[in-house]
Amino acid sequence: MRNVRLWLILGLAGVCGFTSTVPAQSVSPRNLSGVWIGKRDGKQVVDEKFRPAMTPWSQAKFDAAVPTLGPRVIAGKENDPILRCNPDGIPKLLGVPQPFEIIQIPDRIIMFFEHNRHWRTIWTDGRKLPDDPDPSWMGYSIGRWEGNTLVVDSIGFNDIPWLNFYGDPHSDAMHLTERYRRVDAKTLEIAVTINDPKAYTKPWVNEPKQYNLEPKWEIGEHYCVIDEENAYADAVRLPAGQTQQK
Amino acid sequence: MRLRCMIFAVTAAILFDAAAFSHHGASAYDRNNRITLKASITEFKWTNPHVYILFDALDQKGNTDHWSCESINPGMLSKQGWTRHTLNYGDKVTIIGFPAKSGSKVMLLEKLILADGKELVPALLD
Numbered sequence: 166m167r168n169v170r171l172w173l174i175l176g177l178a179g180v181c182g183f184t185s186t187v188p189a190q191s192v193s194p195r196n197l198s199g200v201w202i203g204k205r206d207g208k209q210v211v212d213e214k215f216r217p218a219m220t221p222w223s224q225a226k227f228d229a230a231v232p233t234l235g236p237r238v239i240a241g242k243e244n245d246p247i248l249r250c251n252p253d254g255i256p257k258l259l260g261v262p263q264p265f266e267i268i269q270i271p272d273r274i275i276m277f278f279e280h281n282r283h284w285r286t287i288w289t290d291g292r293k294l295p296d297d298p299d300p301s302w303m304g305y306s307i308g309r310w311e312g313n314t315l316v317v318d319s320i321g322f323n324d325i326p327w328l329n330f331y332g333d334p335h336s337d338a339m340h341l342t343e344r345y346r347r348v349d350a351k352t353l354e355i356a357v358t359i360n361d362p363k364a365y366t367k368p369w370v371n372e373p374k375q376y377n378l379e380p381k382w383e384i385g386e387h388y389c390v391i392d393e394e395n396a397y398a399d400a401v402r403l404p405a406g407q408t409q410q411k
Numbered sequence: 412m413r414l415r416c417m418i419f420a421v422t423a424a425i426l427f428d429a430a431a432f433s434h435h436g437a438s439a440y441d442r443n444n445r446i447t448l449k450a451s452i453t454e455f456k457w458t459n460p461h462v463y464i465l466f467d468a469l470d471q472k473g474n475t476d477h478w479s480c481e482s483i484n485p486g487m488l489s490k491q492g493w494t495r496h497t498l499n500y501g502d503k504v505t506i507i508g509f510p511a512k513s514g515s516k517v518m519l520l521e522k523l524i525l526a527d528g529k530e531l532v533p534a535l536l537d
Contacts, residue, residue, distance in 0.1 A: 233438075240439035240512070263487060279486050385486035393458050400456070401463050401481045404515035405439035 192350045194313035197274065200384065201353050201376040202264040210260040210357055210374045211329040216365070223334050223364035230332030237332060241406025245332070246325050248398075250389040252302040254326035255319060256341060256357045258283060259374070266384050274308060274315075281389045287317050294320055300337050302326065315345040328359065336363035344373075351378045440509040440519040448478065452502040457485050457495035464498060464520070466506065480506055482520040482533045491533065502526065 203210075213235075219227060233243045247253050253261065263279040272290035277283075285303040298305045298321030305321040319341040328335050339361040346354045353376040359369040450466035463481040470476050482488065485495075498504070505524040511517040523531040 238438040263484070382490060385489060387459050387484060387486045390459065394460060396456075397458070397460055397463065397481075400465070400479050401461070401517055402439075404479070404513065405511035405517040406513060 192347070194347045195310060195315075196269065197267045197315065197345055197347060197353065198269050200264050200266045200379045200382045202379055202382075203260065203262065204375045204377055206375070208372070208374050209329060210355065210371065211256055211333065211359070211369070212371050213329070213331055213333065215369060215371055216333065217367035217369055218365070220362075220364055220366060222336070226334035227332055230327065230334070232327075232330055232332035234330040235332075239406075241403055243402075245327060245330070247389070248394065250391050250394060251325055252281065252283060252389075254302045254322060255285060255304055255306075256343065256359075257326055257329055259343075259355055259357065260329055263387065264379060264382055264384065277384055279384045279387050281387055287315075294318060300324075304339075304341065313346065317341075317343040317345065319343070334364060335359065335361050338363040346373070348375065352376070353378070439511055439513065439517075441512045442509050444510060445507065445521065446510055446518065447505060447507045450478070450504050450506045452498050452500060452504065453477075454500065455495070455498035459484055459486075462488055462493075464506070466504075468506075476516050478506075478516045478518060480508060480518045480520050488533055491531075493531065493533075497531070498523075 229244075231237065231239050231242050231244045233245055233248075258265070258278050258280060261278070261280040265276050265278040265280075268275045268277070272288065274287040274289055276285050276287070283303070285306060287306040287308040289308045291309075292307060294307055295305055300323035301321055302323060302325070304319040306317050306319040308315050308317040310316075320339070322335065322337060322339050322341070324335060324337045324339075326335075327333060339359060342358040342360070344356040344358075346356075348354050354373040355376065356373040357371045359365065359371075361369070448466075448468040450464075450468050452464065452466050454465040456463045456465065461481045461483060462485055463479050465477070465479050467475050468478055485493075503526050506518070506520065507522040507524070508518045508520045520533060523533075525531070
């Protein structure tokens with residue numbers, strides 16, 4: 166009977182998503198390699214709950230955005246740049262419901278995202294951020310270890326992708342900081358801070374988002390193909406929202 | 412405690428399922444109106460950005476309606492055992508899901524029941 170109770174408690178804890186602080190197996194906390202996917206806990210990587218006041222510049226961009234999630238949706242009129250096959254950038258890619266793979270080699274860390282087959286490099290060879298990088302979708306990233314936390318600093322973004330699915334913008338002046346910490350053998354945590362004085366009056370500090378390790382998964386092929394996007398829009402997305410389009 | 416646990420689990424599932432369709436806005440669907448249709452498959456679109464099923468179903472008057480029903484993307488469905496052969500032309504299945512608020516014959520898949528009784532519930536794994 167005691168064993169039954171124990172298993173019941175452990176089972177309930179598992180169902181409720183409680184995580185153990187004891188690693189399930191020996192793994193270096195500085196080894197982030199593997200296929201990871203965000204936990205189904207509703208937690209956002211870039212959470213509007215913590216959003217600082219916007220500048221007039223970002224308020225105008227925010228007002229013009231019709232997102233695919235949240236209270237500002239107008240079905241059939243969404244204008245997330247991804248719907249035109251624009252790449253999602255960082256940090257939005259950390260919040261998509263698809264896995265990414267981290268591969269560590271001595272001088273860099275590479276992240277492969279299943280979503281639209283994007284990838285990025287995080288340089289860990291001690292180099293500094295460039296003075297004046299060309300604006301890009303993924304930005305330019307360097308990483309360093311603080312204890313067992315990988316701190317990634319990135320600049321050099323363009324201002325086209327949104328920060329999340331809710332239409333929150335960022336500018337080309339964004340300095341992004343990501344903090345990666347392996348909580349245990351099966352769990353990764355990423356905390357994102359956005360420092361973008363052109364868009365927000367204070368740094369946007371988010372709580373950590375957790376990711377599960379999926380050792381048996383392979384990163385699949387998922388490209389954004391405009392013909393497929395249009396076929397899907399004609400068959401599903403636009404008819405589903407057609408009354409709102411009138 | 413059990414109630415709080417269940418509320419947490421259900422809330423998390425709803426939030427995450429919304430995110431699973433966030434590429435195209437699941438808010439277009441009436442989540443308070445679950446419908447069940449006896450479907451005859453006309454085409455199975457195993458494609459990005461989202462898999463969708465084209466099928467015929469009879470309305471209450473016996474007329475044939477042409478429906479489309481969307482799910483998540485092939486990459487995530489394949490991790491749950493789906494393949495491009497899961498559905499074929501002429502298959503008779505039961506489709507359960509949520510219709511578009513617009514009234515169009517478009518729906519969001521919650522559960523698929525194959526002719527042999529096997530149930531397929533697309534969800535991201537935890």
